[in-house]
Amino acid sequence: DTAVSQTPKYLVTQMGNDKSIKCEQNLGHDTMYWYKQDSKKFLKIMFSYNNKELIINETVPNRFSPKSPDKAHLNLHINSLELGDSAVYFCASSQKRATNEKLFFGSGTQLSVL
Amino acid sequence: AQSVSQHNHHVILSEAASLELGCNYSYGGTVNLFWYVQYPGQHLQLLLKYFSGDPLVKGIKGFEAEFIKSKFSFNLRKPSVQWSDTAEYFCAVRLADSWGKLQFGAGTQVVVTP
Numbered sequence: 001d002t003a004v005s006q007t008p009k010y011l012v013t014q015m016g017n018d019k020s021i022k023c024e025q026n027l028g029h030d031t032m033y034w035y036k037q038d039s040k041k042f043l044k045i046m047f048s049y050n051n052k053e054l055i056i057n058e059t060v061p062n063r064f065s066p067k068s069p070d071k072a073h074l075n076l077h078i079n080s081l082e083l084g085d086s087a088v089y090f091c092a093s094s095q096k097r098a099t100n101e102k103l104f105f106g107s108g109t110q111l112s113v114l
Numbered sequence: 115a116q117s118v119s120q121h122n123h124h125v126i127l128s129e130a131a132s133l134e135l136g137c138n139y140s141y142g143g144t145v146n147l148f149w150y151v152q153y154p155g156q157h158l159q160l161l162l163k164y165f166s167g168d169p170l171v172k173g174i175k176g177f178e179a180e181f182i183k184s185k186f187s188f189n190l191r192k193p194s195v196q197w198s199d200t201a202e203y204f205c206a207v208r209l210a211d212s213w214g215k216l217q218f219g220a221g222t223q224v225v226v227t228p
Contacts, residue, residue, distance in 0.1 A: 004157070035218075043204065043218035056215060090158070103150075103216065105158035 006091045006106035021076045021109045023091030031096045032074035037088040086113045116141050118207050120219035135190040135222050137205030144210040147188040153201045200226045
């Protein structure tokens with residue numbers, strides 16, 4: 001069973017389009033994240049939700065909007081896609097008050113904007 | 115500005131060789147330190163972490179890391195690598211009071227040849 005699953009795995013789209021990436025975790029965690037890995041392989045946090053509440057919102061264009069319908073899901077909507085949005089997007093989850101504080105990552109969504 | 119630097123982008127070594135991957139960070143204040151690993155085709159997963167106490171931390175699969183506060187470093191080591199250690203290794207840092215805001219280095223691709 002996949003702990004953190006995100007779909008789609010690959011997403012190729014044209015500039016200006018609106019797209020969504022979905023993420024689900026079955027670990028019972030209360031916190032979920034979106035990370036962006038750029039062409040230089042740096043992983044940067046974008047958003048984090050704890051119990052459906054936004055707790056981390058880094059400097060990200062407002063074309064990016066996370067939506068958490070429940071603790072197990074955190075979707076990422078991107079409007080008016082730009083070339084610079086091409087990257088690999090990773091979803092992750094963790095349990096905020098667990099002593100382990102370990103992040104579990106999804107397998108990534110490679111977004112290519114043409 | 116806060117940053118995490120991994121010195122080597124690619125490392126190639128033979129089985130049974132010793133491995134050391136460098137990680138330096140630029141943060142003021144108390145930090146929590148992590149090494150994550152991504153095996154080919156798999157998710158990012160936690161290798162080991164340091165929060166406090168003994169600066170020499172042992173993780174899974176025979177890996178260890180040493181926190182040297184004066185050098186702002188958290189280098190990863192393994193005395194004798196195996197072919198199965200071929201993976202990408204990411205150092206990550208966060209301020210101890212900024213739960214969730216994990217900042218990753220650019221990663222080091224390690225290839226172990228038989």
